[in-house]
Amino acid sequence: MIDRPVYMDAIFSGLEYSPVVALLGPRQCGKTTLARIVEREQNAEYFDLEDPADFARLENPMIALEHLTGLVIIDEIQRRSELFQILRVLADRNKGEANYLILGSASPHIVKDVSESLAGRVAFIEMDGFDIGEIGAENFRKLWQRGGFPDSYLAKNSTVSLRWRNDFIKTFLERDIPQLGISIPAPTLRRFWTMIAHFHGQVWNAAEFARSLGRSEGTARRYLDILTGAYMVRQLPPWYENMKKRQVKSPKIYIRDSGLLHALLTLDSEKSLFQHPKFGASWEGFALEQVLKIAGVQDVYFWGTHAGAELDLLVIKGGKRTGFEFKCEDAPRMTKSIHIAMHDLHLDRVFIVNPGRKTYPVGPNTQVVSTGNLNKVIKAIM
Secondary structure (H helix, E strand, O other): OOOOHHHHHHHHHHHHHOOEEEEEOOOOOOHHHHHHHHHHHHOOEEEEOOOHHHHHHOOOHHHHHOOOOEEEEEEOHHHHOOHHHHHHHHHHHOOOOEEEEEEEOOOOOOOOOHHHHOOOOEEEEEOOOOOHHHHOHHHHHHHHHHOOOHHHHOOOOHHHHHHHHHHHHHHHHHHHHHHOOOOOOHHHHHHHHHHHHHOOOEEOOHHHHHHHHOOOHHHHHHHHHHHHHOOOEEEEOEOOOOOOOOEOOOOEEEEOOHHHHHHHOOOOOHHHHHOOOOHHHHHHHHHHHHHHHHHOOOOEEEEEEOOOOEEEEEEEEOOEEEEEEEOOOOOOOOOHHHHHHHHHHOOOEEEEEEOOOOOEEEEOOEEEEEHHHHHHHHHHHO
């Protein structure tokens, strides 16, 4: 088992100051494993709503929960969204006597009323698959190819890993989405998801997706929001400010897990990935996710102009602006686009992340960063 101390620390820290801690993230990313460790350490009461017996125990939730003290853990809580109202009452009633750790596979805007019900009472922790800080930078190629889901990354070989990812996609579409109360035919949503894989790293174009699906632009947008809310897709918002250049104002879209991207593109080996037209975009999405996980920031954007200048990632923290470019090249260089971004966005620094082994400067406040040094460099500036 691979230790995940950052998430464990976040859980225990959250429980110290909040009556409810919500650990959210995609299914199979390791939430239950962490919760079981917490259960043993805290001697907690555990409800797994995928277990029919536990599901039945919460048919009358107030009766089942109101007498419990200490830590109460509820896994897959989105299967009983009415519990959020109950937890609001219990959190207020049992202050100092009971805390609640809830696990969910959908973001708050997908699960009805969660934010409103628990406003001011809940600490949110967003969890994802493994990152290079957890598995070691020397293993980044395996992580890039297989993705961060523990069962995929730890599979005994690439064939088993790919089979797991294909089964995950099928189960997600046929079981998990309907359990959220969303009625979209699985083949339709899979087709849409596969389209996103082919547009991975590009600016969202609702009209193009709508035409391909034979649906309205509103429907295409709804599908995108559903996959985003289930942590399968990332919408990276655009940054734009007052300047005389026409700027891109639609989000860029990514499949969040590189392993699922490769499965949707039917890439069954590293060789097939290197030969695929989405090779560079795959690296961009993978490196982007690693930066976001290590940096732990929410104020992130991309920037682009209609004239072609762009910046893959803009991170704003503490009043400072840091730019990131992701290049799957042996020796990335300073580009005209980076010069323009530094000038127009008043960037303090730019990092060019590549899969090489060396870290070195390429221009004023601009540095190529190897994957091996990524964790160290980002933590030093964030």
